[in-house]
Amino acid sequence: MTARLTVLAGPTAVGKGTVAAWIREHHPEVWLSVSATTRPARPGEIDGVHYRFLSGDEFARQVREGEMLEWAVVHGRASYGTPRGPVIEALAQGKLPLLEIDLQGARQVRASMPQARSVFLAPPSWDELVNRLVGRGTETAEERAVRLDTAKVEMAAQQEFDHVIVNDDIRRAAEELVSLMRSH
Template sequence: MTGRLTVLAGPTAVGKGTVAAHIREQHPEVWLSVSATTRPARPGEVDGVHYHFVSGDRFAEMVAAGEMLEWAVVHGRASYGTPRRPVEEALAEGRLPLLEIDLQGARQVRASMPDARFVFLAPPSWDDLVTRLVGRGTESEAERAVRLETAKVELAASKEFDEVIVNDEVRRAAQELVSLMRSEKKTASEPTG
């Protein structure tokens, strides 16, 4: 039996990473993909746990060799991508695999893996999203402006997704996502006919 891939995407600062981190800590049955990126690590981020931090040259090599399931340049600055092999291995093992990626990446995955489940993580409101982005304190004023413009476009894409989960509380949103993934596995393993 093979698993079904779940893709979690949403606008910048909606809390995708926070929800994924909660799932990593509380739900060991879920396999979380670790993306590669060319951006520098933020305080507290660990190479190989939060991201694979690679050089621009190494990232380009991975793309050229077909090693990425999806990839994109995000906010015109850093490249992000999902290494293909670990995802394929998790699927072959029948695990509950989860990709936490941006909208561009989700669209690429849909093109190559249309059977995946696509989940959009939405903020409770626009004001809440702005507060989260400003409150992070990890971007300059100029970077925040770029991210907020990007977020407007990303929010409009929610209709492209199979499910929408509102991230009004991290634990609740994470549990809703894991419950959805478990129901998918149960449905996939039930006999037909």
Template sequence: MTVGPGRVVVLSGPTAVGKGTVMARFRELHPEAYVSISATTRPARPGERDGVHYWFVSDAEFDELIASGGLLEWAEVHGAARYGTPRRPVDEAVADGRTVILEIDLQGARQVKENCPDACFVFLAPPSAEELVRRLQGRGTETAEEQARRLETAATEMAARDEFDVVLVNEDVERTVAELVELCGL
């Protein structure tokens, strides 16, 4: 399946699978594609910048986005924070004929599937469960309790991989990005 310009590609997968790393490299290679920036209520991690990595918003601001229909999808993730995709920039990029990539969690992907069934849904999988644990622990950005919660969520997410059109195994970032680029028709 190849997705042409003006279409939406949804990239999802479990925590620590490397979605952010894959998308950072994809952006470097294809700045013409629109990669959605999610809004979140969680605090920024070291090195993250508002409007670049995420839109960091308060709970009240997030509530207003929901109430106004300003989010294409949203979810509470890991029982700790809410994430959502601002609708307007996605609609504008599609109308301009650009490929749009949404890097979102399983809950969000399911919402987009209901509202945008023509999108291409890509699941990013780890090479193994052991590698996923290694990557999560290696990040050093979560407490042991947060890691346990994320791994529990990851098991549920891995079980949903058959809901997606394509599964890419992220064993090598460059190869994974090349597969995503080919899939997007860029």
């Protein structure tokens, strides 16, 4: 069986990071890409584990030199991207690679790697998504408003994906995703 890249995307605050962390803890056979970003670390985030925190100049250099599989400016503020090298290496080693990225990035990966499987992580409802974003308390009211506007656009794009998983329970959603990854 040839390894196949799986891309997990969805709106802000839907729980992509939480589902990915659950998979990291319970499924060591899944290789999770560590995204790079220019945003500052949030409390508890560790460089190289949660993200690779880069300066704007270093991020721009990596983009110029083709070292990013995908990248985007998200919420009009910080740049996020997936370093290409580790993904290619994981595929070559036959691992089950998973990218947890935003909608723009998922579209870029689909364009450059059409064989990748795309999975949209959806909230149980719009109200639940709003509650999750407010509940995490990591953004100002202005940042929340920007993220919710972005989330409306992201929610409308779910039909572009191969599969949709509703994140109504972290463990269930994570197990559904891993089962999907193993099945193809």
